[in-house]
Amino acid sequence: MNKALSANKTTLAIGLITALFFLWGFALNLNPILIPHLKKACRLSDVQSAFIDSASYIAYFLLALPAGRFMYKYGYKGGILLGLLLFAAGAVLFYPAAATRSYLFFLCALFIIASGLTFLETAANSYITVLGDPAKGAYRLNLAQSFNGLAAFMAPLIGGRYILSGKALTASQEAGMSAGQLDDYLKAEASSVQLPFLIIALVVLSVAVLVWRTYLPEIKEEETGNANGSVLNEKNLLLGVGAQFFYVGAQVCISSFFIRFSQRVAGIEEVQAAYLLSAALLMFMVGRFAGTLLMRFMAPPRLLVIYSILVMLLLAVAISTTGITAVYALMAVEFFMSIMFPTIFALSVKDLGAKTKKGSSLVIMAIVGGAILPVVMGRVSDASNIQQAYIVPAICFIAVLYFGIKNIAVTKVELSASH
Structure with missing residues (x-):
């Protein structure tokens, strides 16, 4: 009872x-x-x-x-x-x-x-x-x-x-x-x-x-390791902070410049482009639920790796093609980005024990990437054009991919130890 x-x-x-x-x-x-x-x-x-x-x-x-x-x-x-x-x-x-x-x-x-x-x-x-x-x-x-x-x-x-x-x-x-x-x-x-x-x-x-x-x-988190030690000694946490910084920055870049991108590559007028952005955000929401379901059958680090690769491929299509194909590719990116923030967060603070609250603070601080990387993308756009500037978020997902790969390795080590 x-x-x-x-x-x-x-x-x-x-x-x-x-x-x-x-x-x-x-x-x-x-x-x-x-x-x-x-x-x-x-x-x-x-x-x-x-x-x-x-x-x-x-x-x-x-x-x-x-x-x-x-x-x-x-x-x-x-x-x-x-x-x-x-x-x-x-x-x-x-x-x-x-x-x-x-x-x-x-x-x-x-x-x-x-x-x-x-x-x-x-x-x-x-x-x-x-x-x-x-x-x-x-x-x-x-x-x-x-x-x-x-x-x-x-x-x-x-x-x-x-x-x-x-x-x-x-x-x-x-x-x-x-x-x-x-x-x-x-x-x-x-x-x-x-x-x-x-x-x-x-x-x-x-x-x-x-x-x-x-x-x-x-x-009350378990006292794993030195509870009073610095969270800066937690290597996976620091990798997660970096991955979250680049992910949030990339997410803001992709959404903020979507309308201008649509105008340039497909000649879509502003209001229609805004509707397409709303549809992309709906795909983001659907992606969250779908990703949650997939995690019942696939380890989160592995799904993060697969989605990171797919995002980079879709951004390559968006950068290298024109017309509605490029716009659809960028919309599809929203679907595969959907699980990244929560997955990076959960993997970053996993097994931190009594350091969980402090570690969470660092991962949340990484959200500042959304204030910095769009400025970088804007400068690249000024020097070339908005379509070519999407190489900035594409590069950002390398950090997310690396974090996912490292956590797959950690999971394998844990499974080997448990057997």
């Missing part, structure tokens, strides 16, 4: 933590909506609007280690609760930011939201890998990350419907408006984020209350 009760509590905990993956996935994937929206409402240049993504990725870099230290002292539940409260606070701040139409205020609100997401990701990604059978840690993480993929698909659709107005002034229209009329128009544009983000804040606070009132087992 006690075992059944314990199993039920663990199942409830896994379900609740899985819901967190959807929440932060939804928040992060509103950025592609906020970039054009705030560019218009706050009258920004392209460079200024790019800081919307920067505010998120910098938060991950700066706060991942403090998040790990916080969890080491107060546990996974404490980290999750603080993350949810920061998330809700940042969402509430969108209301005064919109009222004042201050871009700096918006960036501060985004940074606070991303700070909360950093705590959530640092806690939830590692917590779900140790919440249950350790051998199925990668499987559980991929299943939870599938709901993150669902959020990635839904956020642009919902955000586009309730935030974007579809009204853009031409230069002649703006010139024909009085200062008061223009100010009213800009205020109306800015205010469209107020209600959606207040709703987000209420939902997040409701989840925080639910987490607070729900029993979440605090996992």
